[in-house]
Amino acid sequence: MTHHLFNNKKLLILGVIILLLFWIMFVTADHKSNEGSIEYFLHSAVDPLENGLSLMIGFFQKNIKNILEFHHTQGENKKLKKINNYLLTKQLQFDALKSENKRLRKALEFKNTQTHDLIVAEVIAINPTNWSATLTINRGRNLNIKKNMAVIVPEGVIGRINEVRDYSAEVILITDPRQGNIIGGIIARTKALVLISGKGKQNRFCLVQPAGDSHFTDLKKNDLVTTAENSDIFPRGLPIGRVVKLNKRSEKVINQALIKPIANLTKLQHVYIVRMKQDPITRLEEPPKE
Amino acid sequence: MIIVKLSLLVLISIIIQSTILSSLYMPGLLVTPDLVLVIVVCLALLRGSDEGLIIGLCAGLLLDLKDGNIIGIQALSKMLLGFSVGTIQKKFFKDNYLIVIAVVFIATVFFDGFNLFLYSSFGANYNFTQAFLNIIIPTAIFNLLVTPFFYYFLLNSEKKMNLNGEYKN
Numbered sequence: 142m143t144h145h146l147f148n149n150k151k152l153l154i155l156g157v158i159i160l161l162l163f164w165i166m167f168v169t170a171d172h173k174s175n176e177g178s179i180e181y182f183l184h185s186a187v188d189p190l191e192n193g194l195s196l197m198i199g200f201f202q203k204n205i206k207n208i209l210e211f212h213h214t215q216g217e218n219k220k221l222k223k224i225n226n227y228l229l230t231k232q233l234q235f236d237a238l239k240s241e242n243k244r245l246r247k248a249l250e251f252k253n254t255q256t257h258d259l260i261v262a263e264v265i266a267i268n269p270t271n272w273s274a275t276l277t278i279n280r281g282r283n284l285n286i287k288k289n290m291a292v293i294v295p296e297g298v299i300g301r302i303n304e305v306r307d308y309s310a311e312v313i314l315i316t317d318p319r320q321g322n323i324i325g326g327i328i329a330r331t332k333a334l335v336l337i338s339g340k341g342k343q344n345r346f347c348l349v350q351p352a353g354d355s356h357f358t359d360l361k362k363n364d365l366v367t368t369a370e371n372s373d374i375f376p377r378g379l380p381i382g383r384v385v386k387l388n389k390r391s392e393k394v395i396n397q398a399l400i401k402p403i404a405n406l407t408k409l410q411h412v413y414i415v416r417m418k419q420d421p422i423t424r425l426e427e428p429p430k431e
Numbered sequence: 432m433i434i435v436k437l438s439l440l441v442l443i444s445i446i447i448q449s450t451i452l453s454s455l456y457m458p459g460l461l462v463t464p465d466l467v468l469v470i471v472v473c474l475a476l477l478r479g480s481d482e483g484l485i486i487g488l489c490a491g492l493l494l495d496l497k498d499g500n501i502i503g504i505q506a507l508s509k510m511l512l513g514f515s516v517g518t519i520q521k522k523f524f525k526d527n528y529l530i531v532i533a534v535v536f537i538a539t540v541f542f543d544g545f546n547l548f549l550y551s552s553f554g555a556n557y558n559f560t561q562a563f564l565n566i567i568i569p570t571a572i573f574n575l576l577v578t579p580f581f582y583y584f585l586l587n588s589e590k591k592m593n594l595n596g597e598y599k600n
Contacts, residue, residue, distance in 0.1 A: 151481075155514065158488065159507060166503035170553045184497070191450050269449035271462045271543075271566045272550055273500050277449075304499055311499055319500060320554030338556055341566070345461070348556065407461060 170320070181306065188309045191266040192279060204233075248411060251295040257376055258417040259293075260284055264409050265309065274317035274339060276300075278412060281308045289374055291415040297380035297403035298324075298368060299412060310414075314406055315339055315347055315381065325352065325372055326381050329365040333357065337366065337381060337400065345406070346399045347382060357395045360387060366400050376418045433592070437474070441490040444470055445497055462566055464573035465539065466581070467494055471513045472535050473578070473585045477525060480517030487513025504549045512542045525586065528579055535578045539571035 252259050262278035280286050282305050290302045292312045301324075303313040313322055316339040323338045326349075334352035349366060351357050364384040368375040382400035390396045444466035452463040467490045475483025491509030495502045516538060523530050547562050 155484065158510065162503040162507040162510075166501050166507075166549070166553065169502040191446055195450055266449040268498060269445050269463070269467075270494060270498050270500075270505065271465070271570055272546060272555070273498055275499060318550075318556035320556075340556055340558070341562065 184304075184306050184309070188265070188277060188306065191277060192309075195263075195265040244411075247295065252413070255376075255413075256419045257415050258419070259413045260286065260416050262310075262412050262414055264412065272341075273319065274300075274314040274341065274406070275303060276312045276314065276409065276412075278310055278312055278414075279308065280414060281306045281310045283308055285416060286310050286414055291375045291418065293376075293379060293413050293415060294404045294409065294411075296405070297382075298375055299402070299404050299406060299409065301374055302414065312412065315402060316341060316345060316406060324375065324381075325369045326366045327369050328357075328360060328384075329367050330361075331359050331364075333359070334369060335366060340399070346385065346401055349384070349398045349400050350396070355396065356390065357398070360384065360395050360398060362387065374418075376415060437486060438489070441467060441470060441486070441493060445493060449497070462569045462573060464577050465543075465570055466577065467491075467509065468512065468539060468542065469535055469574050469578050469581050470585075471509050472516050472538050473531065473582045475513045475517035476520050476523065476531060476534065477585060477589050478517070479520050480514050483513030483515075483517030483520075484510055485513070487511070501550075501553050504546060504553075508542050508546050508549070511545075512538055528582060531582050532575050532578050536571050536575050539574045540567055543567040543570060 248261060252261070260280055262280040264276050265279050266277040268275040278292075286302060286305050288302055288305055291298065292300050292302060298315060300312045300314040300317070302310050304311040313319075315322075315324060315337065318339045318341045323336050326335050326337050327333060328335060335349045336352050337347050337349050340346050340348055362384055366381045366384065368377055368379045368381060370377045380403040382402045384398050385401045386399040387395045388397040388399070448463055448466050452466070471483065471487045471490055474486050487509035488506055491506035492502075494505040494509070498505065516534060523534075544563070544567060547557060547559065547567065551557050551559070
């Protein structure tokens with residue numbers, strides 16, 4: 142049997158490739174800290190195409206209503222059609238400008254209310270596989286973006302920078318289930334420290350576990366989870382999610398909970414990268430002079 | 432030439448998957464069709480186990496590099512997919528679309544299940560039942576819907592190339 146197997150070259154080659162792939166998996170699972178040169182080359186080639194396609198999709202999405210309306214008015218007389226088209230085009234342009242203006246105003250207001258150094262980025266691609274929750278954004282090393290910088294939206298935290306390239310970067314969302322994608326946080330009501338890990342982008346929830354203890358002493362549904370005071374990456378007090386389900390080990394012991402992220406992670410168009418966090422300093426009162 | 436064409440096809444499908452298809456969210460469903468899997472199955476059915484293995488390995492590696500997660504999982508899964516589908520290729524009539532669709536559906540369920548097992552083995556936080564219901568089955572249905580278009584295109588290209596004598600099987 143063994144002799145026959147080794148005589149079959151094809152199976153032997155297949156076996157060698159499988160072993161080699163397993164070896165690569167083990168190596169990349171343990172030491173995946175920096176992007177390799179092949180990955181870098183692939184992303185450098187693919188990202189501009191994705192950027193272009195993303196712009197095209199945006200263009201079609203914005204103008205599809207315009208095109209449909211144009212076809213609808215074709216049956217009317219020429220004069221009315223001309224006027225209608227003219228007015229409609231203008232109206233749509235105004236609407237588009239208005240909504241753009243509203244969005245930019247909201248972004249500017251958010252940026253102005255923050256003490257942190259924020260960079261606005263556009264989402265140009267979403268991870269092609271269904272197994273990771275990552276995004277590609279159009280800001281990179283050219284704007285001094287670095288690995289592990291926090292990525293937020295006005296509603297709250299969405300993730301952190303995972304890989305940085307010259308003109309783009311990859312954001313790993315808080316729902317990504319991969320090993321090591323854990324962030325620290327606190328239950329806003331009780332100030333209890335917790336660890337938050339992803340459950341997959343289809344699941345849309347994150348798992349919350351107590352940081353030090355084996356179970357929660359006081360946790361309720363709808364409790365808000367925010368970033369921790371002493372986080373190295375995230376600005377303090379930013380909302381992460383709300384508790385939606387309590388996992389009980391026994392009648393009174395809650396050892397895990399599920400939170401729903403505050404931000405809608407499925408419809409992200411623009412995100413903010415926290416280039417430098419500047420949390421307001423809590424000043425201690427000076428001791429009275431004797 | 433054929434290698435360049437196939438590489439371009441796989442690369443384009445990855446880009447389409449991460450841009451156009453990712454932006455076509457349907458309410459309640461957050462998966463995108465796995466175009467690479469569909470292409471590997473179609474090509475393996477048309478060209479056999481050797482080509483299926485090589486195309487699956489290369490496409491999977493590209494997907495792994497683009498994904499930025501553990502390298503090798505998609506490569507192993509797509510390679511085994513290409514090889515196994517290519518092995519049974521001679522038992523089927525190539526013009527029968529129903530068989531191709533059935534093979535794509537079964538292959539998606541089986542090999543996405545294999546992916547789930549590998550990702551979980553390397554520490555990913557997946558619930559098996561939910562992953563099957565929320566990822567694998569919807570992906571299989573989406574794949575099933577896009578398969579006829581891809582297979583029609585690939586089958587016609589194959590027939591044209593056979594007529595032009597670009598390669599011999």
